[in-house]
Every structure is written in structure tokens, then in C-alpha cells.
Amino acid sequence: MSHRIIVDVMGADNGSGVVIRGAVAGARRSGASLLLVGNRTVIQNELEDLKTKGLDIQIEHADTVIQMNDPPGTVMKEKNDCSMAVAVRLLKEGRGDALVSCGNTGALFTCSSLVLRRIRGVRRAVLAAVVPLDNAFVICDAGANTEATPEMLVQFATMGSIYAKDLLGYANPRVALLNNGSEENKGTEVQQKAFDMLRQSRLNFIGNCEGRDLPADFCDVVVCDGFIGNIALKTIEGMGKLVGRVLERIFKKNPITMIGYLFTRRSTNAVRKQLDHTEYGGAPFLGINGVVIKAHGSAKEKSVTAAVRQAVNCCEMRLVEKISEEIAALRTDGEGNDQQKG
Amino acid sequence: MSHRIIVDVMGADNGSGVVIRGAVAGARRSGASLLLVGNRTVIQNELEDLKTKGLDIQIEHADTVIQMNDPPGTVMKEKNDCSMAVAVRLLKEGRGDALVSCGNTGALFTCSSLVLRRIRGVRRAVLAAVVPLDNAFVICDAGANTEATPEMLVQFATMGSIYAKDLLGYANPRVALLNNGSEENKGTEVQQKAFDMLRQSRLNFIGNCEGRDLPADFCDVVVCDGFIGNIALKTIEGMGKLVGRVLERIFKKNPITMIGYLFTRRSTNAVRKQLDHTEYGGAPFLGINGVVIKAHGSAKEKSVTAAVRQAVNCCEMRLVEKISEEIAALRTDGEGNDQQKG
Numbered sequence: 086m087s088h089r090i091i092v093d094v095m096g097a098d099n100g101s102g103v104v105i106r107g108a109v110a111g112a113r114r115s116g117a118s119l120l121l122v123g124n125r126t127v128i129q130n131e132l133e134d135l136k137t138k139g140l141d142i143q144i145e146h147a148d149t150v151i152q153m154n155d156p157p158g159t160v161m162k163e164k165n166d167c168s169m170a171v172a173v174r175l176l177k178e179g180r181g182d183a184l185v186s187c188g189n190t191g192a193l194f195t196c197s198s199l200v201l202r203r204i205r206g207v208r209r210a211v212l213a214a215v216v217p218l219d220n221a222f223v224i225c226d227a228g229a230n231t232e233a234t235p236e237m238l239v240q241f242a243t244m245g246s247i248y249a250k251d252l253l254g255y256a257n258p259r260v261a262l263l264n265n266g267s268e269e270n271k272g273t274e275v276q277q278k279a280f281d282m283l284r285q286s287r288l289n290f291i292g293n294c295e296g297r298d299l300p301a302d303f304c305d306v307v308v309c310d311g312f313i314g315n316i317a318l319k320t321i322e323g324m325g326k327l328v329g330r331v332l333e334r335i336f337k338k339n340p341i342t343m344i345g346y347l348f349t350r351r352s353t354n355a356v357r358k359q360l361d362h363t364e365y366g367g368a369p370f371l372g373i374n375g376v377v378i379k380a381h382g383s384a385k386e387k388s389v390t391a392a393v394r395q396a397v398n399c400c401e402m403r404l405v406e407k408i409s410e411e412i413a414a415l416r417t418d419g420e421g422n423d424q425q426k427g
Numbered sequence: 428m429s430h431r432i433i434v435d436v437m438g439a440d441n442g443s444g445v446v447i448r449g450a451v452a453g454a455r456r457s458g459a460s461l462l463l464v465g466n467r468t469v470i471q472n473e474l475e476d477l478k479t480k481g482l483d484i485q486i487e488h489a490d491t492v493i494q495m496n497d498p499p500g501t502v503m504k505e506k507n508d509c510s511m512a513v514a515v516r517l518l519k520e521g522r523g524d525a526l527v528s529c530g531n532t533g534a535l536f537t538c539s540s541l542v543l544r545r546i547r548g549v550r551r552a553v554l555a556a557v558v559p560l561d562n563a564f565v566i567c568d569a570g571a572n573t574e575a576t577p578e579m580l581v582q583f584a585t586m587g588s589i590y591a592k593d594l595l596g597y598a599n600p601r602v603a604l605l606n607n608g609s610e611e612n613k614g615t616e617v618q619q620k621a622f623d624m625l626r627q628s629r630l631n632f633i634g635n636c637e638g639r640d641l642p643a644d645f646c647d648v649v650v651c652d653g654f655i656g657n658i659a660l661k662t663i664e665g666m667g668k669l670v671g672r673v674l675e676r677i678f679k680k681n682p683i684t685m686i687g688y689l690f691t692r693r694s695t696n697a698v699r700k701q702l703d704h705t706e707y708g709g710a711p712f713l714g715i716n717g718v719v720i721k722a723h724g725s726a727k728e729k730s731v732t733a734a735v736r737q738a739v740n741c742c743e744m745r746l747v748e749k750i751s752e753e754i755a756a757l758r759t760d761g762e763g764n765d766q767q768k769g
Contacts, residue, residue: 265573296660296663317658318638323638323642328666328673338694345688352680360673
């Protein structure tokens with residue numbers, strides 16, 4: 086059965102055109118239908134220039150946009166008619182099976198949590214970003230919650246493991262806690278308690294992970310609060326960009342080094358592509374009652390395409406149902422078993 | 428006048444030999460005298476194989492070692508006769524002008540803070556690591572304090588600025604707060620309050636800095652707590668290592684790409700060296716009543732050499748006196764003006 090993916094085409098750094106073109110390509114590759122949300126005229130103009138024959142594309146008009154620097158709360162108040170809020174409500178009403186947005190992360194998180202609600206038993210939803218280095222791994226939380234309790238971290242690990250297993254195909258994902266040292270007594274009280282709880286869990290917990298372990302195929306799921314996850318993820322992105330500049334410097338130094346480039350072009354470009362974060366797909370919010378994918382604000386066409394395909398995969402893998410089952414099991418085990426906060 | 432640098436030769440990952448050889452090379456280059464602390468037999472054996480003619484090298488025997496996984500507190504209790512504790516006491520007694528150690532960071536921080544005491548008005552000392560990317564910058568705190576108040580962050584910024592100015596030569600160092608977004612309302616209450624205080628300070632505060640800005644010549648001093656600083660610094664180190672592997676992959680793929688290496692060898696090796704953290708020098712604890720340099724646990728000979736030279740520079744620049752003056756001025760301004768905690 087074809088899935089319908091709702092795409093918020095507004096609020097991306099590179100404009101609506103990139104998002105629309107990426108979404109159409111994603112629909113074509115995955116066989117999905119689309120429901121594009123944003124300024125109708127802009128969308129129609131863009132679609133006229135594209136091959137859309139055979140595709141099922143609907144449009145829902147929304148005129149206002151939530152900006153990157155708007156406080157997240159405005160999406161539910163002053164700007165609750167913005168394309169993002171409209172898109173989330175359409176998902177709630179069942180007009181689509183999943184949602185992709187390149188907009189303001191905090192606003193998307195707030196709006197999704199409040200409109201779609203969290204899965205029963207989930208304290209806080211989490212942004213699960215995949216970092217495709219030598220070993221692709223999931224950062225949970227990549228930026229949704231600036232602080233996290235040990236109980237939240239255990240839930241992040243649980244949800245991240247399901248994602249790593251079903252979407253990345255790891256049979257028994259290795260879970261590690263991002264910490265300031267490898268020894269078990271490292272970090273603040275939060276990390277120390279989380280370490281104990283993770284060790285006692287049914288997860289494949291392999292211990293603490295340091296920043297330098299991240300690019301070294303150390304684990305498949307990295308658990309941390311969203312502040313730390315944001316710093317780690319963006320530092321990796323920034324260093325990836327530096328590698329691009331470094332390669333330029335190596336090869337463009339003089340005519341001799343440029344000859345070197347001719348001999349290594351293919352492998353050089355493969356590496357550059359692997360480390361370019363704008364090539365990444367999107368990151369789902371796990372723990373929400375619905376599939377919501379946050380694509381990068383500065384996403385290129387290709388990454389929107391990847392995000393649409395990811396949305397389809399999440400639907401096919403029944404991600405929401407699986408998380409619901411695992412969180413229920415966690416509660417039966419007594420882990421993270423206290424009342425859910427509003 | 429020649430400075431005497433006390434070097435704790437024990438507790439490094441690569442053994443005492445590396446530390447001793449690095450220290451001797453550092454003494455030769457900077458004209459410093461040495462006071463080596465550790466097992467006397469080991470030190471004497473190592474020195475026999477080195478050219479030490481014309482150098483003033485003293486030895487102080489200490490037999491026990493604080494290990495990397497020892498809780499920091501043990502340095503003051505069970506292991507207060509270890510080489511690190513002996514070295515710190517020798518500095519206190521004026522037997523040397525500065526101290527270099529590759530040992531356990533937490534133990535060195537605890538021991539230095541308690542034995543040497545903090546400079547009057549300093550809430551907590553801070554580990555200031557220099558990251559020599561395209562633009563060398565200082566991370567304050569690189570790992571000494573797992574948590575920090577806004578007042579502490581302002582002091583870290585003040586001390587880091589002095590270091591960036593006097594040791595790195597930046598006329599008016601750009602200070603930025605490491606945060607999960609560039610907008611001023613980002614982060615937790617700690618970052619939000621620190622942002623306001625930094626803006627009102629006399630520092631050259633340029634706003635928030637994201638992880639991806641770190642390698643992009645964005646600022647000269649990055650302020651954060653030691654947990655976040657540790658994650659950021661080690662992620663940079665890990666990505667630097669990845670670049671080394673990436674270059675191998677580019678050039679060693681097949682005979683054709685290996686020809687490419689021949690044409691780019693010099694620039695490739697320069698880049699590899701720049702991104703290799705074992706080439707870095709050490710990081711001083713700023714705010715301590717004395718010059719204490721923490722060299723990397725896995726330091727190579729060259730980085731110990733660099734750390735010894737750095738120790739000499741700190742003495743020549745009168746780093747401790749300058750920090751003392753600036754912190755006193757900060758207190759007069761009313762910034763960070765509350766009672767000092769034990």
C-alpha cells in the first residue's frame with residue numbers, strides 16, 4: 086500500500102523549491118504519495134517545472150512560516166496557522182502517514198508533542214539523528230531536550246535501539262553513554278545513575294563512550310541529553326566540512342598537487358560526500374504518536390529525498406507500534422516506572 | 428633568568444621514557460632547568476642514554492603512581508606520596524617555577540587546587556586547552572569542572588582571554604559561549620544567564636558558538652563547562668584521527684591513487700600533522716596559584732617538549748599575576764562578586 090507523506094515545504098534555509106523538488110524525487114523513488122503544505126502558488130509554480138506524471142500529489146495551503154529564530158512556543162500560539170502547525174494537524178487527522186519538515190527543530194518538537202501526543206509511558210520524545218561515518222550510528226538525543234534525567238536517558242536508549250535495529254539493520258545494537266571518560270564513575274550524578282540503570286537494562290549496553298570514540302566504530306546508539314548531542318553532532322558536521330577544506334588545500338596547492346587529484350578523484354569525492362552533512366537524511370522524533378522526520382534546516386534536495394524515503398521506511402517498519410510495545414515492557418520491568426509528566 | 432620546570436614523569440600512557448626524553452628536549456630548546464619527579468632508577472637509566480651535557484637536571488624520587496582510573500581524591504589520601512602529589516608540593520615549596528604532568532586530569536586538578544590554592548577571587552580553576560585548527564582557539568573549560576554556574580563561566584572567559592592574548596598573541600580575543608544554537612535565547616538557564624553576563628562584561632564577547640563553528644575560525648576563546656568542553660575537544664580529536672584514516676583510504680586504494688600520494692605528500696603530511704592531537708602541547712589550569720600544565724595522557728615526546736616550552740612561556744608572561752589582577756578588577760566591577768566557596 087502506498088503511504089502518503091506530508092511535507093512542510095516552508096522554513097528551510099535553502100527555500101521551498103529545494104524541498105519540493107527533493108520531496109517529488111523521494112515520492113518517485115519510494116512509491117509514496119505526497120501532501121505538500123505551504124504557499125499554494127509557490128508549490129504549483131514549482132510543480133509545473135517538474136515531471137510529476139503518475140505521482141499522487143495534493144497541496145494544502147498555509148501562508149505563514151515559523152522562522153528559525155522564533156521561540157518554539159509561538160507555533161502553538163501566534164503562528165498556529167503556519168505551514169508546520171498545519172502539517173502536524175493534518176497528520177493528526179490521518180490525512181497522511183508521516184511528516185517531513187526542514188523547519189525550526191524546537192517548534193516541530195513542541196508542536197508534535199502537544200498535537201500528536203507522546204506514546205503512552207514515554208516521558209519525553211527524542212530526536213534520533215543518524216551519523217553516517219564509517220559505522221553509521223544513532224545519536225539519541227540529537228537536540229530535542231536540553232536536559233535529561235537518568236530515566237529519560239534509558240528511554241532514549243530503548244527507542245534508539247529499536248531505530249538502529251529496524252532502520253539501520255543492526256541485529257543487537259551496541260548502546261553507549263556519551264560521557265567525559267570511559268570509567269564508570271565519570272560524569273555528573275545523571276550519567277552515573279544512567280550508567281547503572283543502563284547496565285541493569287535488557288539493552289546491549291557496552292559502557293561509556295568518549296567524544297573521540299564517536300568516529301571510531303565504537304557503538305551503534307549513543308545516548309546523551311539533547312544539549313550534549315547537539316554539540317557532538319554539530320562538531321562532527323563542522324569537522325566534516327573542515328575535511329572538505331583540507332582536501333582542497335592538499336590538492337589545490339600547486340600544479341603538482343593538482344596532478345595528484347587526478348589520480349585520486351574518485352576516492353576523494355567519495356570521502357567528501359560521506360563527510361558532508363547536507364547529504365544526510367532526516368532525524369525522526371522517537372516517542373511521538375506518529376512518524377515525524379526533522380530534515381536538516383540547510384537540507385539539499387538529496388537530503389529531502391532521503392528524508393521522504395526514511396519516512397516511508399518508518400511507516401513500513403511500524404516504528405510507532407514497536408516503540409509503544411518496548412516502552413510498555415520497560416514499564417513492566419520497573420525501569421523508568423513513575424508518573425508521566427505533562 | 429632560567430626557569431626550573433618540575434616534570435612528573437609517571438602516569439603517562441606511553442611510559443616514563445617518552446616524558447623524560449620530551450622534557451629534556453624541551454629544556455634544551457627553552458633554556459630551562461628541570462626537576463624530574465618519579466622513580467629515580469628509571470629516570471637515571473633513561474638520562475644515561477640522552478645528551479644532557481650543559482643541562483641542569485635534578486631528580487626527586489617518588490615511587491607510587493596515580494593511575495588514570497584512580498578517583499581524583501586518592502591523590503590527597505592513600506596516594507599522597509605519588510609522583511604527582513610530590514611534584515605539586517615541590518612547586519608549592521618553590522623548588523620550581525612551573526609543573527608539567529601527563530597524569531590523571533582530575534587528580535592533578537584536585538591536588539593543584541588544594542595544595543597550591545586558587546588565586547584570590549577565583550571560584551574554580553579551569554583547564555584551558557588550545558586547539559590548533561586553522562585558527563588556534565582556547566577551550567575553557569576543557570575538562571576540569573563537570574558543571575559550571577554562569578558566574579564561573581564569566582571567570583573562565585576572563586582567564587581564557589588573558590591566555591589567548593598573552594600566549595597565542597591575539598590582540599583582542601573573540602569570546603564565544605558554546606551553545607546549542609546561535610540565538611541568544613538558546614541553551615539552559617545557565618547559558619542564558621551567562622550570555623547576559625558576558626554581554627555586559629568588558630570582554631570581546633561575540634555571542635553563541637555552535638559545534639560546527641569550532642573548526643571555522645569563529646572565535647578565539649570558547650567558554651563552556653568542562654563536561655561539554657571535554658565532549659567537544661575529544662570529538663575534534665576523534666574526527667582529526669578519522670581524517671588520517673580517510674587520507675589513507677584515498678591514497679592507498681590502488682596503485683593509481685598511490686601515485687596521487689607522491690604528488691601531494693608534503694601537503695598531505697602537513698594536514699595530517701595539524702589534525703593529530705598527539706602533536707598538541709599541554710593545557711594549563713588557569714586560576715591556580717602556580718603554573719600547572721596538564722599534558723595529554725597519550726602525549727608523544729614532541730608534545731611533552733611543547734608542554735615544557737609552554738610552561739616556560741607562562742612563567743615569562745607572568746600568567747598567574749595577570750589573572751590575579753583581572754579577577755580583582757572583575758570583582759570591583761561587581762561581576763561574579765559573591766563569596767568564594769571552599
